[in-house]
Amino acid sequence: MTSEQRAGGDNHVVLFAKRPGENNSATVDCFAVIPVESPTASDVGVDQCLIRTLFLSVDPAQRCRMNASTGVDYLGPYVIGEPVDGMEGVGIVEIAGSSCSLQVGDIVTSCAHLWTWTKFFVADCSDLVKVNLPPGFSPSVILSAVGLSGMTALLGIQKRARIDRNKPQTIVVSGAAGSCGSLAGQIARIEGCSKVIGICGSEAKCRVLREELGFDSAINYRAEPIGERLRVLAPEGVDIYWDNVGGFISDAVIQQMNENGRVVLCGQIAVYNTDLPYPPPIPHETAEMIQRRNIIRERFLVLTYKNEMDEAVEQLSRWLQENKIKIKETIYDGLSAAPQAFIDMMSGKNIGKMLIHEKSKGERSKQLSTVVYETTKYLKNTPALVQTKESIHQLIPKLKPFKLTSAELLQIINLRPSAPTDIQLLVEETEERFPLETELEELVNVITECLPTPPKTIE
Ligand SMILES: NC(=O)C1=CN([C@@H]2O[C@H](COP(=O)(O)OP(=O)(O)OC[C@H]3O[C@@H](n4cnc5c(N)ncnc54)[C@H](OP(=O)(O)O)[C@@H]3O)[C@@H](O)[C@H]2O)C=CC1
Numbered sequence: 176m177t178s179e180q181r182a183g184g185d186n187h188v189v190l191f192a193k194r195p196g197e198n199n200s201a202t203v204d205c206f207a208v209i210p211v212e213s214p215t216a217s218d219v220g221v222d223q224c225l226i227r228t229l230f231l232s233v234d235p236a237q238r239c240r241m242n243a244s245t246g247v248d249y250l251g252p253y254v255i256g257e258p259v260d261g262m263e264g265v266g267i268v269e270i271a272g273s274s275c276s277l278q279v280g281d282i283v284t285s286c287a288h289l290w291t292w293t294k295f296f297v298a299d300c301s302d303l304v305k306v307n308l309p310p311g312f313s314p315s316v317i318l319s320a321v322g323l324s325g326m327t328a329l330l331g332i333q334k335r336a337r338i339d340r341n342k343p344q345t346i347v348v349s350g351a352a353g354s355c356g357s358l359a360g361q362i363a364r365i366e367g368c369s370k371v372i373g374i375c376g377s378e379a380k381c382r383v384l385r386e387e388l389g390f391d392s393a394i395n396y397r398a399e400p401i402g403e404r405l406r407v408l409a410p411e412g413v414d415i416y417w418d419n420v421g422g423f424i425s426d427a428v429i430q431q432m433n434e435n436g437r438v439v440l441c442g443q444i445a446v447y448n449t450d451l452p453y454p455p456p457i458p459h460e461t462a463e464m465i466q467r468r469n470i471i472r473e474r475f476l477v478l479t480y481k482n483e484m485d486e487a488v489e490q491l492s493r494w495l496q497e498n499k500i501k502i503k504e505t506i507y508d509g510l511s512a513a514p515q516a517f518i519d520m521m522s523g524k525n526i527g528k529m530l531i532h533e534k535s536k537g538e539r540s541k542q543l544s545t546v547v548y549e550t551t552k553y554l555k556n557t558p559a560l561v562q563t564k565e566s567i568h569q570l571i572p573k574l575k576p577f578k579l580t581s582a583e584l585l586q587i588i589n590l591r592p593s594a595p596t597d598i599q600l601l602v603e604e605t606e607e608r609f610p611l612e613t614e615l616e617e618l619v620n621v622i623t624e625c626l627p628t629p630p631k632t633i634e
């Protein structure tokens with residue numbers, strides 16, 4: 176047993192607390208992060224193991240599970256008061272039962288099985304897959320490159336895009352700076368597309384697509400007219416459309432598609448905050464275009480290809496090691512940040528895969544030591560160098576009448592402003608809050624009387 180478990184661990188679980196309402200975005204109070212007992216060795220059966228979560232996957236399909244009905248038969252709704260489970264996770268074996276093929280220290284994932292949003296849990300060994308991490312890579316790549324996102328991108332392209340290597344082919348990817356989209360664009364290029372155009376929700380994301388991930392061009396759908404931009408960027412027309420989003424973006428792309436084009440219907444995130452079934456109905460003009468141009472628009476579900484997943488994982492790991500695919504990750508720290516991570520992923524704050532990293536106690540104290548070291552190093556070059564506990568204790572009550580915020584107080588203690596103009600740099604709206612010049616002077620006097628004068632080199 177590790178020291179973490181002997182100490183009872185610091186286990187938490189994320190519960191599903193309330194439904195957002197079928198036509199609303201999720202909010203933080205839809206979840207509750209609560210402390211729970213950690214399982215111990217006596218809870219682990221012979222063919223089971225105790226897992227410590229390292230990374231959790233944050234997925235759009237979870238929003239559909241927050242409705243009373245998901246609208247699909249392969250995925251059930253979350254139950255209020257029950258733990259939230261994600262689509263995938265990566266963990267480390269801390270205790271292995273005597274008949275379990277896994278060993279302590281093995282890194283494992285939950286290929287095509289759900290993973291509860293908790294730190295320590297007991298799992299059947301048969302529900303876990305041992306991971307052979309490519310050398311030098313973090314276990315997070317299991318979720319961001321070779322897990323469901325990577326497999327979705329690879330199998331979606333191979334099974335539905337029908338890329339013809341002998342002809343120039345243009346693909347448009349929506350949700351292009353996200354997890355599946357960023358990989359689908361790169362894989363489409365490897366598999367023979369001559370032009371790759373991404374659609375996403377910010378300029379920063381457009382830059383990543385063009386400058387880091389090898390997309391030929393990118394459209395920010397929040398700022399640019401999609402149809403107009405596509406007519407300029409792809410005057411030859413669009414052969415393949417990787418559809419992650421649905422809604423007006425997809426309607427605009429489909430209008431630019433060529434005869435016999437292919438739409439890979441991967442997801443429809445634009446409607447996940449609604450009660451529409453999956454996939455949602457499409458407007459008449461879009462349906463008409465699909466029919467007129469003989470476009471194949473087929474729904475794609477990665478789980479259909481369970482028996483091809485091992486091969487897909489091998490291919491993705493090879494490309495990763497050969498630097499043929501690049502991955503992007505947005506990582507939030509710990510289970511307590513999980514609700515916000517989900518909300519932020521749904522509103523587009525992620526670039527690449529949205530992940531939660533549950534750090535070990537060792538990693539946490541190392542992180543804390545770094546923060547303490549860096550802060551001390553910084554403060555050594557400020558007037559804080561010569562301040563004492565006593566002088567600070569003397570100052571704080573004397574500053575009370577000035578009604579400063581905690582942040583302002585901290586800045587004053589660290590920087591010991593010695594002139595009214597210095598105060599104006601640290602304190603918001605000084606003119607409104609201290610209309611009399613004498614008030615600012617009085618504040619400066621209190622500070623300089625209580626806090627010692629710093630050495631000349633620092634002043
Ligand atoms: N068919 C399958 O087997 C699978 C399907 N999927 C689907 O793939 C899609 C992408 O999933 P994943 O890669 O995990 O998530 P992403 O990493 O792409 O994250 C979601 C992104 O969607 C974008 N987005 C959110 N709301 C909207 C909107 N209203 N219109 C347009 N874009 C929006 C945001 O980026 P932006 O800033 O660009 O708006 C956000 O970053 C989802 O639809 C998901 O359901 C995922 C896994 C398997």
Ligand SMILES: CCCCCC(=O)/C=C/[C@H]1[C@H](O)CC(=O)[C@@H]1CCCCCCC(=O)O
Pocket residue numbers: 235236239240245247249250262287288289323441442443453476477478
């Ligand atoms: C609910 C609408 C979602 C639409 C598209 C989507 O995002 C699909 C995602 C699935 C994808 O195939 C990979 C997944 O993990 C998603 C859901 C699969 C549920 C698997 C449940 C497995 C289990 O019960 O252990």
